[in-house]
Amino acid sequence: MTITYREALRMGLREALARDQRVFLVGEDVGRYGGTYAVSKGLLDEFGPERVRDAPLSELGFVGAGIGAALGGLKPIVEVMTVNFSLLPLDQIVNTAAILRHMSGGQFAVPLVIRMSTGAGRQLAAQHSHSFEGWYAHVPGIKIVAPATIDDAHGMLGAALDDGNPVLVFEYPALFETAGELSSARVDIAHAQVRRQGTRATIVAYGASVPKALAAADQLAAEGINAEVVDLRVLRPLDMDTVLASVRKTRRAVIVDEGWRSGSLSAEIVARIMEQAFYDLDAPVARVCREEVPIPYPRHLEEAALPQPEKIVAAVKGLFQ
Amino acid sequence: MTEFRLPSLGADMDEGKLLEWKVKPGDAVRKGDVVAVVDTTKAAVEVEIWQEGVIEALLIEPGTTVPVGTAIAMLRVPGEAPGMVPPAAPAAASPPVSAPSPKAPSGPVSAPAEATVPSARKPVSPAARKLAAALGLDPDRIEGTGPHGVVTLDDVERARGKAPPATASVPTPAADRAAEMRKSIAAAMSRSKREIPHYYLAETIPMQRAADWLAAENARRPLTGRILMAVLQLKAVALALQGFPELNGFWRDGAFQPSKAVHLGVAISIRQGGLVAPAIRDVPSLDLDRLMASLADLVKRARAGNLRSSEFSDPTITVTNLGDAGAESTFAVIYPPQVAIVGFGRVAPRPWVDGGEVRAMPTVVASISGDHRVSDGHRGAAFLVELARRLQEPEKL
Numbered sequence: 068m069t070i071t072y073r074e075a076l077r078m079g080l081r082e083a084l085a086r087d088q089r090v091f092l093v094g095e096d097v098g099r100y101g102g103t104y105a106v107s108k109g110l111l112d113e114f115g116p117e118r119v120r121d122a123p124l125s126e127l128g129f130v131g132a133g134i135g136a137a138l139g140g141l142k143p144i145v146e147v148m149t150v151n152f153s154l155l156p157l158d159q160i161v162n163t164a165a166i167l168r169h170m171s172g173g174q175f176a177v178p179l180v181i182r183m184s185t186g187a188g189r190q191l192a193a194q195h196s197h198s199f200e201g202w203y204a205h206v207p208g209i210k211i212v213a214p215a216t217i218d219d220a221h222g223m224l225g226a227a228l229d230d231g232n233p234v235l236v237f238e239y240p241a242l243f244e245t246a247g248e249l250s251s252a253r254v255d256i257a258h259a260q261v262r263r264q265g266t267r268a269t270i271v272a273y274g275a276s277v278p279k280a281l282a283a284a285d286q287l288a289a290e291g292i293n294a295e296v297v298d299l300r301v302l303r304p305l306d307m308d309t310v311l312a313s314v315r316k317t318r319r320a321v322i323v324d325e326g327w328r329s330g331s332l333s334a335e336i337v338a339r340i341m342e343q344a345f346y347d348l349d350a351p352v353a354r355v356c357r358e359e360v361p362i363p364y365p366r367h368l369e370e371a372a373l374p375q376p377e378k379i380v381a382a383v384k385g386l387f388q
Numbered sequence: 389m390t391e392f393r394l395p396s397l398g399a400d401m402d403e404g405k406l407l408e409w410k411v412k413p414g415d416a417v418r419k420g421d422v423v424a425v426v427d428t429t430k431a432a433v434e435v436e437i438w439q440e441g442v443i444e445a446l447l448i449e450p451g452t453t454v455p456v457g458t459a460i461a462m463l464r465v466p467g468e469a470p471g472m473v474p475p476a477a478p479a480a481a482s483p484p485v486s487a488p489s490p491k492a493p494s495g496p497v498s499a500p501a502e503a504t505v506p507s508a509r510k511p512v513s514p515a516a517r518k519l520a521a522a523l524g525l526d527p528d529r530i531e532g533t534g535p536h537g538v539v540t541l542d543d544v545e546r547a548r549g550k551a552p553p554a555t556a557s558v559p560t561p562a563a564d565r566a567a568e569m570r571k572s573i574a575a576a577m578s579r580s581k582r583e584i585p586h587y588y589l590a591e592t593i594p595m596q597r598a599a600d601w602l603a604a605e606n607a608r609r610p611l612t613g614r615i616l617m618a619v620l621q622l623k624a625v626a627l628a629l630q631g632f633p634e635l636n637g638f639w640r641d642g643a644f645q646p647s648k649a650v651h652l653g654v655a656i657s658i659r660q661g662g663l664v665a666p667a668i669r670d671v672p673s674l675d676l677d678r679l680m681a682s683l684a685d686l687v688k689r690a691r692a693g694n695l696r697s698s699e700f701s702d703p704t705i706t707v708t709n710l711g712d713a714g715a716e717s718t719f720a721v722i723y724p725p726q727v728a729i730v731g732f733g734r735v736a737p738r739p740w741v742d743g744g745e746v747r748a749m750p751t752v753v754a755s756i757s758g759d760h761r762v763s764d765g766h767r768g769a770a771f772l773v774e775l776a777r778r779l780q781e782p783e784k785l
Contacts, residue, residue, distance in 0.1 A: 318515050318541060349515040349541045350534065388535060 073243040075220035076106045080144070083224055084114050087142060090228065093120040093129055094146030094182075103148050104184060104240055130156035130181065134164050137179040142228055150185040150199050150237065164233040165208030180227045181235050186275050186325050187373055188241040193361035196369075198325040200237050200274065201332035204303040210234045211302040212256050215277035217247040219300060222254035230256065237302075241275040256301055259309040265295030268383045269313040271336060272323040273299040276374055280323050283379035294383055302332060310336065311344050318349040319386045323374050328356035350386040355379050389444060389468060391459035392437060394426065397700040400576035401428050405453040406460065408509070410434075415443045422696070423461065429568035430664055431693040433700060441465045451526050512539040519544045569662035580724050584639075585760040588719045591772040593779055594742075595735050595750040601782035615680040617735055618709050621752075623679055623785040624778040625707055625730050626650045626671035632771045634763040635728040635756070636704045644727065644762045653703025653723065654683065656690040664690050665706045665723060666699035676785060710734055717753035727759035728768075730775075 070078070083090050092107060098121040101108030111119040122129035126147055133145035147153045153160065164177050187196035204211045212227060212234060214220040220238070227234035234256065262277060263284050272280035277298045284294040297313050299305065314320045320340055324333035337352045358372040394404055404426040411423045422434040423443070444462040448454060512520070512527040516539050520527040523544065530547040532539035598620055606614040629636045629650050637646040650672055653665040668674070668682045689695055708720045709732045718731035733753040740749040754775055758768045778785065 346514045346518050349513040350538070385535065 068249050069246055070217060070249050071244060071246045072214075072217060072220045072239075073104065073106055075217045075249060076214075076224075076238060077108065077110070078249075079221045079224040080107060080110060081113065083144065083228055084110065084118055086225075087228070089140065089142045090144060091118045091120065091136075091141065092144045092146065093122050093133060095122055095124060095126075095129075095148050097121060097146050102146070104238075104243060106238070107146070126152050126155040127159060130159040131163070133179055133181070134159060134167070134177055137164075137177045138167070138175055142178055142180075144180045144182060144224070144228070147181060147183040149195060149197075150183050151195050151197050153181075153183055153199070160203070160209070160233070160235070161206050165206050168232070169208065176231055177233050178228070178231045179233045180224065181233070182224070182238060183235070184240050185237045186239050186241055187357075187362045187369060188275065190364060190366055190369060192364040196362035198274075198327075198357065200302050201324070201326045201330075201335075203235055204305075204332050204335075206303075208233065209303065210256060211237070213237045213239075213274040213300060213302055215239070215242065215272075215274050215298050215300070216262075217245075217249050218252060219254055221249060222252075223256055223300075226254060226256040237274060239275040242278070245278065257306065259297055259299045259301065259306040261295060261309065261313060262298045263294070263296040265293045265317060267292050267317055268294045268319040268321065268386060269297055269310070269317045270294055270321050270323060270379060270383065271297045271299060271310055271313075273302060273332075274325065276323040276325050279374060279376050280379055282376040283383065286376060286380050287383055290380075290384075292383060292387070305336070305339070307336075307339050307343070311340065314340055314344050315347045318347055319352075319383070320348075321353045321355060321379060321382045321386070323379055324354065324356045325374060326357055327359050328354060329359065331356060353382045353386060355382050390439060390441065390463045390465055392423070392439070392461040392463050394454055394456050394458050394460050395435065395697060395701070396456045397426070397428050397433050397435070397697045398430070398572075398576075400430075400572040400579075401456060401700075403453055403455045404428050404433075406448055406450050407432055408450055409446055411443050411446075411461075413443050413445055417441060417443060417463070420698075426697070428700075429565070429572040430662070430700075431690075431695055433695055433697050435697045437463070439463060439465065441468075450528065510539065511536060513541065516541050516544045520547075523548055566661050569658070573662060576723060577721050580721050584722050584724065584727075586722060586757050587760050587765050587768065588755065588757050589765060589768045589772060590717055590719070590753050590755040591769075591776060592738075592751050592753050593776040594740055595752050595779065598779050598782045599735070599750050613677070615676050616683070618711070618732075619676055619680045619683060620779065620782055620785055621709060621732055621754075622652055622654070622668070622671060622683070622707055623674075623676060624775055625705075626652055627785070628771060628774040628778050629705065630672060631774060632763075632767060634767060635758060635771060637727060637762075638704070638725040639727050639759060639762060640725050647704040649704065651702040651704045653706035653726070654686060655706060655708040655720075656687055658691060664695070664700075665703060665708075666690060666695050667702035667704075669698075669702060705729065707732070717755055719755050720757050722757055722759055727762045729757045731755040731757070 096103055097107045098111040098119045130145055133143040136143045164179055167175050167177050186198050200213060212223050214223045223236055227236055263281055270280040280296045284296050287294045295313050295317055297310055322333040322336050324331050333354045333356055340352050355374045355378045360372055362372055363369050406424060407427050408425040417437050418440050419438055420436050423437045424435045426433055426435050441463040444464045446461050448460050510528050517527050519541060525547055527539050530539050530543050533543055534540040633646040636650055649670050651667040651669045652671045653667050655663055655665045657663045666686055705726055706723050706729045710718055714734045717733040720729040720731045722729050735750050735752045737748045738751045739746050740751055754772055756768045756772060
């Protein structure tokens with residue numbers, strides 16, 4: 068069955084709501100409006116206002132309410148419209164959800180899933196185009212997942228609800244219109260995955276950068292460089308076994324990160340490759356990141372500020388010449 | 389003009405392979421400057437120069453293995469004019485094949501030009517360096533085709549097709565290094581047991597006071613500033629030795645040469661097998677903090693294979709400490725040309741008679757192996773008594 072990334076997300080939500088009465092969805096405009104990105108369209112009619120709840124414009128309040136509901140035995144799915152607005156409930160996420168199990172000596176789990184859209188590429192300008200997955204991946208106590216494929220967009224939500232701990236699911240508006248085959252394979256939220264086999268270089272990417280990495284690998288193949296693409300999928304905890312196995316095979320790595328370079332998730336991955344695979348490398352590890360500027364509004368400048376297949380191709384070729 | 393000869397970096401070293409020059413012709417050097425890195429069978433060692441002057445010429449190239457005593461560089465001492473290289477090539481026991489002889493002075497200028505070696509390290513990728521070492525190829529001689537001329541894996545693979553079979557001066561892979569180290573330990577220890585008439589003494593020393601003092605002291609310190617019992621033991625040995633010159637020094641050319649300074653060799657086991665015993669210099673003058681820092685630094689660098697030449701040749705006596713995981717006592721083998729070695733077993737609670745009663749108390753068995761050509765058991769025993777006394781006054785260490 069061929070569906071879009073958006074439809075895959077909606078299908079995952081519908082299945083989660085249908086499977087377990089404790090699951091409910093809460094967020095701004097998720098009910099009557101059907102979701103800012105139309106992900107939850109139709110779910111209010113299907114499951115009713117108890118299960119699909121419109122929240123007031125107070126992220127700090129409704130994320131906190133979600134944590135309370137999780138502590139009380141429910142399985143909330145909280146939608147924060149975009150990662151840009153998640154800076155308001157940052158205290159609830161980092162200081163409460165991530166830490167309560169520790170602070171209570173293991174007495175309280177927080178089985179909470181927070182969904183939010185992230186990333187740039189849709190001309191939403193500097194305040195609505197952030198990529199802060201790397202910030203959240205810094206925090207112990209939460210898991211961070213980044214679906215880049217139809218299967219992951221569909222299946223990661225269920226796996227997150229089954230986890231029993233706070234999981235942040237980052238959704239990529241840049242991918243919402245992409246379509247693909249939905250398979251029946253179960254997905255986990257533990258492993259990175261090789262999306263394309265290769266021998267000469269490893270391109271590590273996540274989220275909206277994965278299709279760009281695959282496009283770059285196609286171009287490189289035409290020029291005789293057979294590149295492997297690793298989709299991180301889970302940004303915390305990182306599955307370095309998969310990354311290192313690939314790098315040890317190809318001996319070269321380019322990390323693609325839509326976030327800013329300084330202090331980014333890509334920096335962490337480079338550091339771990341240095342720590343664990345330095346002697347297997349045949350070239351310094353390279354990175355393709357967001358330019359260190361606020362995202363510009365004009366399309367051509369926005370595109371110039373983001374990782375693009377051409378930049379990835381150039382970075383990989385730079386390892387050879 | 390003076391020849392700078394490859395120094396012996398330990399009793400068990402017959403030859404060394406030059407890995408890298410740290411100086412180039414024209415560089416001014418002072419006593420103690422590191423001029424080269426030489427691979428002995430035990431580790432890559434930084435070689436210091438012991439004379440002031442200006443490097444006139446480098447006589448061997450990196451990758452060359454030469455016997456100890458071979459002239460490896462020419463040094464112009466203060467007052468000499470440049471370019472005065474003696475016409476005859478420096479005499480060496482067996483001149484290395486690749487050593488270019490310094491040219492006779494055909495003109496007053498630029499005499500050393502031909503003998504120079506590029507001082508910047510050639511870029512070689514880590515994977516290429518590893519493969520080259522495994523294949524016995526010198527990566528510095530492989531043409532690099534990567535960015536900025538980096539030697540890559542592909543370059544090594546290409547060179548492998550053309551290269552002559554591995555020669556004597558190939559880099560030593562890790563497995564070989566372990567075997568080499570075993571060989572050199574075997575040589576030094578066989579020589580010791582063949583030549584040195586050892587006597588052995590041991591004394592059980594109560595450690596309650598030292599342990600209490602150390603616990604109180606460490607409780608006051610930040611985690612990173614804490615000191616180990618081994619540090620107290622090293623300091624006590626060094627101070628006690630000051631009254632026993634016949635235990636501290638070298639047996640050379642059929643005679644004993646006492647040393648005024650106490651440079652303690654510390655036996656450090658290497659994870660891949662084997663051990664080294666580099667020196668901490670002038671231990672009596674170090675307070676416990678500095679001794680702890682020196683010890684930590686030495687262990688770290690020893691295990692990283694990153695020691696300096698003087699640290700190998702300096703020890704005037706060695707201390708071996710079995711530590712918490714060790715046996716009760718040790719009777720160690722003297723490392724020639726030293727004339728004694730002190731051993732400590734595990735510090736552990738044991739029965740101890742104190743005031744007519746048996747009590748459980750931490751004790752340690754300290755031992756000394758002495759060279760009977762230099763000292764007698766009577767003096768060795770007196771040393772152990774003095775060591776025990778010092779350890780009862782930890783606050784004075």
